[in-house]
Amino acid sequence: xxxxxxxxxxxxxxxxxxxxxxxxxxxxxxxxxxxxxxxxxxxxxxxxxxxxxxxxxxxxxxxxxxxxxxxxxxxxxxxxxxxxxxxxxxxxxxxxxxxxxxxxxxxxxxxxxxxxxxxxxxxxxxxxxxxxxxxxxxxxxxxxxxxxxxxxxxxxxxxxxxxxxxxxxxxxxxxxxxxxxxxxxxxxxxxxxxxxxxxxxxxxxxxxxxxxxxxxxxxxxxxxxxxxxxxxxxxxxxxxxxxxxxxxxxxxxxxxxxxxxxxxxxxxxxxxxxxxxxxxxxxxxxxxxxxxxxxxxxxxxxxxxxxxxxxxxxxxxxxxxxxxxxxxxxxxxxxxxxxxxxxxxxxxxxxxxxxxxxxxxxxxxxxxxxxxxxxxxxxxxxxxxxxxxxxxxxxxxxxxxxxxxxxxxxxxxxxxxxxxxxxxxxxxxxxxxxxxxxxxxxxxxxxxxxxxxxxxxxxxxxxxxxxxxxxxxxxxxxxxxxxxxxxxxxxxxxxxxxxxxxxxxxxxxxxxxxxxxxxxxxxxxxxxxxxxxxxxxxxxxxxxxxxxxxxxxxxxxxxxxxxxxxxxxxxxxxxxxxxxxxxxxxxxxxxxxxxxxxxxxxxxxxxxxxxxxxxxxxxxxxxxxxxxxxxxxxxxxxxxxxxxxxxxxxxxxxxxxxxxxxxxxxxxxxxxxxxxxxxxxxxxxxxxxxxxxxxxxxxxxxxxxxxxxxxxxxxxxxxxxxxxxxxxxxxxxxxxxxxxxxxxxxxxxxxxxxxxxxxxxxxxxxxxxxxxxxxxxxxxxxxxxxxxxxxxxxxxxxxxxxxxxxxxxxxxxxxxxxxxxxxxxxxxxxxxxxxxxxxxxxxxxxxxxxxxxxxxxxxxxxxxxxxxxxxxxxxxxxxxx
Numbered sequence: 001x002x003x004x005x006x007x008x009x010x011x012x013x014x015x016x017x018x019x020x021x022x023x024x025x026x027x028x029x030x031x032x033x034x035x036x037x038x039x040x041x042x043x044x045x046x047x048x049x050x051x052x053x054x055x056x057x058x059x060x061x062x063x064x065x066x067x068x069x070x071x072x073x074x075x076x077x078x079x080x081x082x083x084x085x086x087x088x089x090x091x092x093x094x095x096x097x098x099x100x101x102x103x104x105x106x107x108x109x110x111x112x113x114x115x116x117x118x119x120x121x122x123x124x125x126x127x128x129x130x131x132x133x134x135x136x137x138x139x140x141x142x143x144x145x146x147x148x149x150x151x152x153x154x155x156x157x158x159x160x161x162x163x164x165x166x167x168x169x170x171x172x173x174x175x176x177x178x179x180x181x182x183x184x185x186x187x188x189x190x191x192x193x194x195x196x197x198x199x200x201x202x203x204x205x206x207x208x209x210x211x212x213x214x215x216x217x218x219x220x221x222x223x224x225x226x227x228x229x230x231x232x233x234x235x236x237x238x239x240x241x242x243x244x245x246x247x248x249x250x251x252x253x254x255x256x257x258x259x260x261x262x263x264x265x266x267x268x269x270x271x272x273x274x275x276x277x278x279x280x281x282x283x284x285x286x287x288x289x290x291x292x293x294x295x296x297x298x299x300x301x302x303x304x305x306x307x308x309x310x311x312x313x314x315x316x317x318x319x320x321x322x323x324x325x326x327x328x329x330x331x332x333x334x335x336x337x338x339x340x341x342x343x344x345x346x347x348x349x350x351x352x353x354x355x356x357x358x359x360x361x362x363x364x365x366x367x368x369x370x371x372x373x374x375x376x377x378x379x380x381x382x383x384x385x386x387x388x389x390x391x392x393x394x395x396x397x398x399x400x401x402x403x404x405x406x407x408x409x410x411x412x413x414x415x416x417x418x419x420x421x422x423x424x425x426x427x428x429x430x431x432x433x434x435x436x437x438x439x440x441x442x443x444x445x446x447x448x449x450x451x452x453x454x455x456x457x458x459x460x461x462x463x464x465x466x467x468x469x470x471x472x473x474x475x476x477x478x479x480x481x482x483x484x485x486x487x488x489x490x491x492x493x494x495x496x497x498x499x500x501x502x503x504x505x506x507x508x509x510x511x512x513x514x515x516x517x518x519x520x521x522x523x524x525x526x527x528x529x530x531x532x533x534x535x536x537x538x539x540x541x542x543x544x545x546x547x548x549x550x551x552x553x554x555x556x557x558x559x560x561x562x563x564x565x566x567x568x569x570x571x572x573x574x575x576x577x578x579x580x581x582x583x584x585x586x587x588x589x590x591x592x593x594x595x596x597x598x599x600x601x602x603x604x605x606x607x608x609x610x611x612x613x614x615x616x617x618x619x620x621x622x623x624x625x626x627x628x629x630x631x632x633x634x635x636x637x638x639x640x641x642x643x644x645x646x647x648x649x650x651x652x653x654x655x656x657x658x659x660x661x662x663x664x665x666x667x668x669x670x671x672x673x674x675x676x677x678x679x680x681x682x683x684x685x686x687x688x689x690x691x692x693x694x695x696x697x698x699x700x701x702x703x704x705x706x707x708x709x710x711x712x713x714x715x716x717x718x719x720x721x722x723x724x725x726x727x728x729x730x731x732x733x734x735x736x737x738x739x740x741x742x743x744x745x746x747x748x749x750x751x752x753x754x755x756x757x758x759x760x761x762x763x764x765x766x767x768x769x770x771x772x773x774x775x776x777x778x779x780x781x782x783x784x785x786x787x788x789x790x791x792x793x794x795x796x797x798x799x800x801x802x803x804x805x806x807x808x809x810x811x812x813x814x815x816x817x818x819x820x821x822x823x824x825x826x827x828x829x830x831x832x833x834x835x836x837x838x839x840x841x842x843x844x845x846x847x848x849x850x851x852x853x854x855x856x857x858x859x860x861x862x863x864x865x866x867x868x869x870x871x872x873x874x875x876x877x878x879x880x881x
Contacts, residue, residue, distance in 0.1 A: 411474075720753070
C-alpha cells in the first residue's frame with residue numbers, strides 16, 4: 001500500500017537520528033542578521049523526499065563552497081529544520097560538525113574540530129522539515145481533496161526548506177532532485193532530465209537540470225498532479241500549469257506570455273536567458289505571484305480565467321502580472337540587487353517594464369492611464385510623514401518583508417518613467433541594456449544603475465536619481481505665472497516636500513530634489529522642459545500671447561505634485577476635455593485632491609473641477625472621479641447634506657450614463673463598457689440612483705437564476721450596487737453562486753460581495769464566514785479588508801477581528817498578511833478607533849508591520865483633520881448650487 005511504502009522509505013532516515021549532532025541555543029553572532037563573508041557558496045545539490053500525506057519532507061544536500069580564510073565555523077541560515085548529520089569535507093578528510101541553532105537570527109553554525117583551510121570544500125547535510133500551513137518556505141496546499149507542496153522563498157524563507165546562504169548576494173547554481181508519489185509530477189527551475197522509478201514501488205524520482213547562477217530566494221519547487229498547456233516562442237518552451245480541473249483556464253495567460261516574451265526578446269540585447277518558462281497556478285499562494293527563475297508561481301485568481309467570459313479587468317490583470325513577473329527574469333533573476341535595501345531595482349524595474357509590452361500589444365488598453373494610477377498609489381504612501389526612502393535600511397526578515405510596498409514598486413517604476421522621458425526612450429533602453437550586460441548573473445546596486453544611464457545619456461542622471469531614491473517623500477511644485485511685455489509667459493516654480501500633515505508641510509525647508517519637468521500652455525507645442533534644481537526657479541515659455549494657465553506636468557511623466565492657483569484651475573476646467581490627455585487629466589485631478597487633503601485647497605473648488613469630468617471618455621480617469629466621490633460621501637457628507645450630494649453626483653454622471661445605457665451592445669468597445677461600469681457603480685452607490693440600483697438587482701437576479709449572464713466588464717459594478725441595496729435572499733444566492741463557480745474570477749466576484757451589504761445581520765454572517773473553510777487562509781485578510789472598506793461594516797469588522805484574534809493570527813502571519821490587515825485599518829476616521837487600534841497592537845504586536853501600523857495611524861489622523869476642515873466647505877458648496 002502506498003502509505004506503508006512511504007513510511008518504510010522514511011524509516012532509515014528516522015533511524016539516523018541516533019547520529020544527531022549536538023544542538024545548542026548559542027551561535028556565532030552575526031551583525032544585523034547578515035552572514036559572514038568568509039565562506040561563499042558556488043553550488044547546491046539538493047534532494048528532497050516529499051511525503052504529502054503526512055505533510056513533511058526529508059532533505060539531503062551538498063553545498064560546494066569556497067573558504068576565504070581558515071575557520072572552524074560555517075554560519076548559514078536555517079529555520080524550522082531538524083538536523084541529523086552534518087559533515088564538512090570529502091572522503092577520509094571529512095569532519096563531523098556540531099550544530100548550534102540561533103532561532104532568533106535564523107542561523108545554524110557548523111563547527112568542526114580542525115580549522116578548514118582556504119580553498120574549495122563541501123558541506124554535507126541531512127535534515128527533516130514540515131510542510132507548514134503558513135504559505136511560506138516549503139508549505140502544504142490543499143485542493144480537490146488532496147495535498148500539494150509549494151515553495152515561496154522570497155524574501156527570507158528558503159532557509160525553511162534547506163540550510164542555505166539565504167541572502168541575495170550569495171548567488172550559486174542549484175541541482176534539485178525530488179522523490180515523490182508516482183502519480184504526481186513536479187516543477188522546478190530546471191527541466192526534468194531524468195525520471196526514474198523508486199526508491200519505493202509507489203514513488204518516482206525526478207532530477208532537474210542545473211539552474212543558472214541565482215539567489216536562494218529564487219529556487220522553486222511544486223509537487224502535485226499538475227497539468228499544463230504548452231506553446232513555444234522564440235524557441236523557448238512556455239507552459240501554463242494548474243490543477244487538472246483548471247488546466248483549460250490558462251489560455252489567456254498562455255497567449256499573453258507569448259506576446260510578452262516576444263516583446264522582451266526584441267527590447268533586450270540579452271535574449272530570454274533561461275532554458276524554459278514554466279508558469280504555475282498554486283491552489284494556495286499568499287502573494288499575487290513570484291518570479292522564481294524560469295518557474296513563476298501564482299495565486300490562481302491572477303493567472304486563470306475563462307477565455308469566453310473573462311472581464312476586461314481580469315484580462316488586463318493577467319497580462320499585467322505576467323509582464324511584471326516575466327520582466328523579473330531580467331530584473332531580479334538575471335541581475336539581482338546586492339541587498340534588500342535596493343529592492344526597487346527588482347520591483348520598480350518590473351513595474352516600469354511591465355507596461356511596455358502591454359502598450360505595444362493592446363494600445364486600446366490606454367496603459368498611460370494605468371501608469372498614472374500607479375503613480376497615485378506611490379503618492380498615497382509617499383505623502384505620509386511615516387513613509388520611507390526608496391533606499392531604506394533593512395536588516396531583519398520583518399523589515400525586509402515590510403519593504404514590499406508602493407515605494408519599492410510604484411514609486412520605483414514612476415521614477416524610472418520620469419528618467420526615461422528625460423533622457424529619451426531610445427537612450428534609456430541602451431542604458432538599461434548596458435546595465436544588464438555588465439551585471440548578468442550577478443548583483444548590482446542603485447549606483448551601478450544610475451551610472452549606466454548617466455554614461456549612456458550624457459545627462460546628470462547620477463545627480464537627479466539620488467534625490468528621489470535617498471530621501472523620503474515627493475516634491476510639491478507650486479506654479480505661478482506672469483507675462484512679459486512681449487507676450488511671453490514667465491513661470492515661477494517653487495519646490496518643497498509634499499506631506500498631508502499641513503503643519504509639517506509648512507515647516508519643511510530642507511528637502512530638495514532635482515526635478516525633470518515639462519510645462520505646457522494653451523495651444524503650445526512642444527512642451528518646454530527643464531530640470532528644477534533650486535528652491536525657486538523661473539522658466540520662460542515662448543508664447544505669443546499671455547497664457548491664462550500653465551500645466552506643469554506635461555505628459556504626466558513627472559513624479560511630483562503640482563499646485564496651480566485657483567485662477568489657473570478655473571481657466572483649465574473648460575479645457576480639460578480638449579487640451580489635456582487622459583494621463584494629464586488624471587494627474588490634475590489627483591493633485592487637486594491631494595491639496596484638499598493637505599488643507600491647501602478647498603473641497604468645494606475640487607467639486608467644481610469634478611464638474612468638468614462629466615463627459616469623461618477614459619474609464620481609468622472616471623474611476624478616480626468615482627473613488628473621490630465615494631470618499632467624500634463616506635467622510636465629508638452629513639445627514640443634512642447627503643441628499644444634496646447624491647443629487648450632485650447624479651447631475652454630473654447621469655447624462656453620461658444615459659448616453660451609454662445599462663446594457664452593452666455587441667458593438668461596444670471595451671473602453672465604453674468600462675465607462676458604463678464606472679457610472680453604474682457611482683450612481684448606484686454615492687448617487688443613490690434608485691433606477692440604476694433596480695436595474696442592477698434585476699440583472700443580477702436573472703443571471704443568478706440561470707438567465708442571461710452579466711456582461712463581464714459590468715459584473716463587479718452590478719454586484720457591488722445590488723449588494724449595497726441587497727437583502728437576505730440576494731446574500732444567499734450570492735453565497736450559492738460562489739460555491740458553484742467554475743473560475744477564480746467568478747468565485748471571488750460573488751464571495752467578496754458579502755462585504756458590500758448594509759444589513760448588520762448579513763454583515764455578521766459574512767464576518768463569521770472568515771473563520772470557515774469557505775475562505776482559504778491566503779484570502780482571509782483580503783476578504784476582511786472588504787468589510788473595513790464598508791462604513792457600515794467597519795466597526796463590526798474591527799470587533800470581530802479583536803474577538804477572534806487567536807483564530808486569525810495564523811492567517812495574519814502568511815506573507816504580507818499582517819501588512820494588509822494593518823493597511824485595512826486605515827479606513828477608520830475617528831479618534832476612538834485610532835486609540836483602540838494603537839492599544840490593541842501594543843498587546844498583540846505585528847512584527848512585520850510595525851511601520852505599516854504607524855502609517856495607518858497617520859492616515860487616520862489625516863482623515864480626522866480633513867473631516868474637521870472640509871466638511872463645512874463641502875456643505876456650503878452644496879448649499880450654493
